[in-house]
Amino acid sequence: MADILTPEERREHLIPMGEVGWGAVSGRDAIRKVYIFRDFVEAWGWMSRVAIWCEKWNHHPEWLNVYRTVDVTLTTHDADGLTNLDIKLAKKMDALAGASTAASHQSDLSEPIACLCNPDAPR
Numbered sequence: 648m649a650d651i652l653t654p655e656e657r658r659e660h661l662i663p664m665g666e667v668g669w670g671a672v673s674g675r676d677a678i679r680k681v682y683i684f685r686d687f688v689e690a691w692g693w694m695s696r697v698a699i700w701c702e703k704w705n706h707h708p709e710w711l712n713v714y715r716t717v718d719v720t721l722t723t724h725d726a727d728g729l730t731n732l733d734i735k736l737a738k739k740m741d742a743l744a745g746a747s748t749a750a751s752h753q754s755d756l757s758e759p760i761a762c763l764c765n766p767d768a769p770r
């Protein structure tokens with residue numbers, strides 16, 4: 648089973664991800680990003696491409712699609728928190744999303760990702 652990310656790994660990986668739209672889920676050891684695609688076909692196509700990697704890696708997102716928006720939460724249920732699998736899947740999602748945009752009011756949707764680097768945070 649994958650191990651929970653260490654404080655060092657959190658600083659190394661999560662802080663740069665905060666720059667590209669990833670945030671923290673309030674009260675959980677989980678990350679969140681809201682992708683906005685051009686239309687429903689682009690959103691669903693992306694989800695299909697991501698799903699192939701999820702099956703390959705046996706690691707699956709919590710996600711919600713409404714028309715051209717996909718709201719993604721990543722965490723490792725078996726470990727009850729963030730592991731390398733979440734970082735790997737988040738990076739794959741960003742790579743496959745190409746020119747899609749993250750929600751512009753990200754701060755209204757998630758906590759700043761840096762709070763997941765705080766060893767005192769609940770997890």
Ligand SMILES: C[C@H](O)[C@H](O)[C@H]1CNC2=NC(N)=NC(=O)C2=N1
Nearest residue numbers: 705706707708722723724725726
């Ligand atoms: C039995 C199977 O390995 C598990 O249920 C897998 C499937 N996909 C998963 N996805 C996520 N995000 N976390 C998990 O712990 C997980 N576990």
